[in-house]
Amino acid sequence: MLNLQLAHKYSRAIFELAEEEGKLEKYGEELLEVKNDLEAVPEAKAFFANPQVERKAKKELVRKMYEGELSPNIYNFLFLLVDKRRFALLPVIAEQYREMANAARGIVIADVTTAQPATKAQQEKIAQKLQQVTGKKVELRLHENPALLGGVVVKIGDRRIDGSVAGRLQALQKELLTSK
Missing domain, CATH: 1.10.520.20 (N-terminal domain of the delta subunit of the F1F0-ATP synthase)
Structure with missing residues (x-):
């Protein structure tokens, strides 16, 4: 400390x-x-x-x-x-x-995790969308995790956006288990 x-x-x-x-x-x-x-x-x-x-x-x-x-x-x-x-x-x-x-410059760091390496075009599209959502300039820090299966998980500060296939499957499983 x-x-x-x-x-x-x-x-x-x-x-x-x-x-x-x-x-x-x-x-x-x-x-x-x-x-x-x-x-x-x-x-x-x-x-x-x-x-x-x-x-x-x-x-x-x-x-x-x-x-x-x-x-x-x-x-x-x-x-x-x-x-x-x-x-x-x-x-x-x-x-x-x-x-x-x-x-100080109005930039936020977004940790972006994908199942496979994101192409330049995908990176630009993600950055543009995040800039619209946050209203700030976004700098991407890229990560890979094959366990996601597909899609993307974004973490900005303590905010997490899960658009991954694995995340959707978990949400579906949770929904099915709670509806029984």
């Missing part, structure tokens, strides 16, 4: 800085890049999480990886996380930052 509170403070700080500078999208992309880099290389994630590794060595790795690649504020933010021994929180910080930036 404490780590989530700390991550929120850091993500709020970098969010406010980005908002002030008009760089919400740019900073979000850079934080996501660093997060993805860490997740792609488990050894790097373990290196930054290890308290026995000196801060100097961690800063040197950040410098080698990102010097000239990131905007100065994000680059310095990474050094701050190393100094405060909070670098392990970066994935959570990046995700919380994304949520704040999306809310």
